[in-house]
Each structure stands twice: as C-alpha cells, then as structure tokens.
Amino acid sequence: MPSTTTTTAAHHGPIVELRQYTLHPQQRDVLIDLFDREFIETQEAHGMRVLGQFRDLDRPDLFVWLRGFADMESRRAALEGFYGGPVWAAHRAAANATMIDSDNVLLLRPAWPGADADLPAHVRPAPHMQTTQATPPGVVDATVFPLHAPATPALLDFCRHRMTPTLQRGGARQVAWYCTEPSANTFPRLPVREGEFVLLGLAVFGDEAALQSFANSGAWARDVAPELAPWLAGPPETHRLQPTARSALHA
Template structure:
C-alpha cells in the first residue's frame, strides 16, 4: 500500500504501492458530471457542507505517462475553472498531482502517491490557517463507472484526519450519435457585436460544443454567414420535443452555462432568430451534412401562401428528388408548444426550409439546381454558410 512518513524536521517521504502503474488513471479518461460535497470551513469541527455540480474532462499526455483534466463550475455566481496535471515517474513509480485554477497564477506543490488496487492515496505537506498540515487525496475506483475522489487534512502528522471534500463522478448521458435521426432541429442565427464573430466562434467551440453533445444534444455544425461578418449560425438537434426540453432544462441550469453563459451573451446582440423545425417527410441531418464532410451549406427559407404549404412541399420534392437523402433535406415548422420560453423560437406554419450541402462554393455553383416551382409564387430567403471547424 501507499504509505508516508514524516521526519522530525517535517520532511515527507512517500512509498509507492507495488502495483503502481502509468495506467492507474485510465478509468478517468473522458467526460464526467461531478457532484461535490465540500465543508464550508476546515479544521474547526464544522459540519456544514456546500453541495454543487461541476463537469470534467480528462485526456492523456506525455505518451501515456501523464494526464490533464479540467474542473468547471461556478462559485458565488462567478465562473471557476480548475486544472489537474498528473505525471507518472517510472523511476520512483510515484504519481505527482499538480493543481491550478482561475484564482492562481502558478501550480500548487504536488501531492504524491500511487494506487494499491482500486484505492489511490496521494500526500503532501502544506499550511492551512497558520497550521502545518498533511494533505491527502484519495481515489476510489472500485466502481470505475462511478469513481469517488476525496480530500482530507491532518494537523497532527496523520494521527487523525478531517475529510473536507468529496467528488462523486458519473458519466454524462450517453452522447447521441449521428446514427440516430434528428426529429427536432433548431436553426439558430445570431447577430453578434461588431467584430466579435471570430472570438465567439472560438469561445463557443471551446466551451459549448463538446459539453452540449455530452449532455445529449446533436450539433451538426457551427457556421459563419457568407456576406454578413457579424452573423454566427449553428444548428442543434434532438430526437423529440421531450428530449429537447430535458436537455434545455439541464444544460441552461447547469455548471457550464452558469460559468460561461454571461460572457457568451455579452458578445451577442440578438439570439432570438431561431426556427424550430421537423423533417419532411423524414430526414437525417447527418446524411445531409455528411458528419462534417460538407463545408458549404445553403439554407433556403420558402414562405408559402396561406394554406399552400403542402403543395409547395410536393413541388420542391420533385425539384430536389435526385439529391434528397444525400445532400438535401426538407423541413417544416415544428408546431408543438415551446415549453422552454426562456429560449424563444419562430414557428411559422407555412414555412418550408431546404438545407443543401456542398463541398465548397464551386461545388455549389455546379450542382445547386435552379429552383422554379411551377404554379407557386413564394417568398424565398437564402443564407449561405461556411462551416467553422468544430474542435
């Protein structure tokens, strides 16, 4: 097992377990939802706890001898991001775990230790409230699908310990893959503050793409709008309206949005241009957008005369028939009530939307059909999109 000793002069020596391995943290790779239970005050016999949610994501570095993860939440309404760097020393077979966060400009001194089977213990000397203490991190991966991290302080050289922080890890809901059909689609067209589109695209990619997908939304792509420098366009899909509502309640009430939503909203002038759609007669966005293969997307909004939408649909289907299910899909407004009024949507019953995908502008000029629907005089608006690389 992992043990530590303190010399009379206060130096700490950690002895690794015989089973210590560079693969000890493989169970933690990927994304997590983290339920926290943290003592409000420490080393004063307190029994008052704060509880809050965070998210985390771990990836390997240094050819597997190290890893980095993040810890994203909010404290007192302010975004907070922490980072742990873990490095395995093959000479000593000890792990060193370094911590930093948004309140620090440096890495903390490491806690050092190893795993013995399913339990990992890591130690360091520190000071807290003017007291010399020993810090212990403990990992319990008995159930690797629900690991538990905990932290304890000792102010009597390890004779007694106060456990002051617990993190309970669970995987986020299984990511919806693009093998599943999108039956509800949001087309979200934002007007940005002047000159902010590029910065927002990067911010959105860094903080909202992976986290939304991890929580169950399908994001076919994020885009800039050709000819409109201050526009940002993205799509978000769901299997049905019930799963959409569940996602919106969870995501916009969760740690990621609380931590980063205010700054994101500060870059936007208007985010209410959102059409809520369903496929006609049935469509799969992953086929149309090619899982990112197509970088040039054209959206045509057709506004039929009152009561003429279905006839228009039939006419458009004939025009696009050779490309349906491959490059082109037809959509109509989803008329079920929007049960998340915090995010308003546009629901026009006579609207038909055509989404077409192309490899690039030259491909569009060559293969886009000249659309003339016989017997229909309709209003048509076209938006040309350039895909932003999703990280």
C-alpha cells in the same frame, strides 16, 4: 493516448432548431472559439445533438447553427439541464457579450420521414485540437422559404421530385428538407419564431465555386422558381454557410 476526435451520432433528431445570432462587429470568431471549445460536448451530454455551426459568408456578423432533439419533451429537459448547469453559468456572460440578438430561431422537423437522412455525421476534432484544425471542406446552402400555410403534400412532392433533383444535378452532395414544427415552445426562456410557416432546404456543396457554378447555371430560376412561387409568402432567405473547425456538418 487521449483521443483526438469525437464522432457525432448519425441520428439527427426529429426536432431541429435553426438558430441565427446577430453579433457585435468583430465578435463572431470570439463566439465561435468559445462555442467550439465549451458548448458542443456539454450540450450533447444533456441529450441534444449539435448538428453544425457556421460563418455566414455574406453577413460578417451572423453566426448560424443547428441542433437536434429526440422530441419536444426531450428538448425541454435537455435545455433546462444545459442552461441551468455549471458550463453555461461559467460562460454565459462571455457568450452573451458577443450578441446583439439571439432570438431568430426556427423550430423545425424533417419535412417527411427520412428528409434529413442524406446529411453526413462526420468525425469532428476534439476540443483541444481545434486551434490546429483547418476549416472543414464544403459550403452549405441554407434557404428558408416562407410559406402561406403549412407545407402541403403537393409542395413536399414537388420538393422531392423537382427541387432535390435540381440541386443534385447542380452539384449538391447532400440535400435535406425541414418544415415548421407546430408544437408549442417547451422552453420559453429561449424564444422561437411563432405564427409563421417555412420550408428549410440544406444543400451541401464541395466548395464555394461549386455553389456559385450552380447559381450561375440558372437551373433553379428556370426549373424550380416559377412553379414554387404560388406556395411562397415572400422571397426566400438564402445563406452561404462555411463550417467552423468543429462543425459536424460539412462536405
């Protein structure tokens, strides 16, 4: 009997891309259906990991996803293999037709060793099961903090001992942190944002109500924001992300 699920590896990879695609109106579900059916196992066959893919709850034309790599050279080889291969050739026209912009990409690494170890690696339904699979539970709060300079030890210490505990007390089930990977882009065919420094926080909540309860509590504004402000080069960019049917990252 064929398997109805596939399991993602627990290892997320020390190189991670946060990819935000702005799509034409009413095209997000078209891309998600194509992505979840054709672009998960086929990318992972080349050595990368599709960590999660999401609908942005506040931006109806934004598709957000993350993928991981063992290192920058592995990233180059994996991307050359996939984007030079038959699956992308067969489906790229349909995928690209949904998109206005696909260049909003941050190249990241865990902010310290183990900073992403809390993220779950769930079993995802196999491609042929996706039409009957309900949306997985949970909402991911993804916040990009623009920085004046690369993340300092003092900032990362504040992250560990103030930011993470505040999120956990507020109901976050898992928390992970990433900062800018400074290496040159090894696959320039796909641009990444360069010349900037960021800290990315991912916090997994059980549902929208749990995330809203944390927001309403004022704990972040009271206990984190004032001391965090000197490190920031601009206002944080926050996304409430709903996992797609085959996202490995969810509550």
